[in-house]
Amino acid sequence: EIYSSDFALQYALAARGWTIMPWKEAAQMHDNKEIPLAGPKDAAFRHYSGPVGKPTYEMKLRKEDVRLVKDQPAKFRGKDSNCQLCYNLTRYVEIYGSSDCTSEVPFTYSGLLLERYHPELKSRMCDLPWLCE
Secondary structure (H helix, E strand, O other): OOOOHHHHHHHHHOOOOOOOOOOEEEEEOOOOOOOOOOOOOOOEEEOHHHOOOOOOOOOOHHHHHHHHHHHHHEEEOOOOOOOOOOOOHHHHHHHOOOOOOOOOOOOOOOOOHHHHHHHHOOOOOOHHHHHHH
């Protein structure tokens, strides 16, 4: 929960020395695509979440762009790979070939987070062995 998209951008900006604070031109769209949960109705930027979903998730690729993407490899299918507690730099580099698109700042997860979100790790391997190797 602490590495959600709602937090990640703020953390990334702050880690690079930017000052962050609430912004009057942003709105949180949650239950309704037109009426914000927080922020002004005419906000310049809208963050969509919850039941409304992300408006761009269902966009189709243009024909000329289809060649730019491939289907997800079979070994990565079937499990939700959005586990935010399975991330580690070494494994990231093994999967993607470099650390160009991620942070190299070392960190460790607290026992509380691991116990709360991965209690099964006390007795067995992670459900995402390809990610958590």
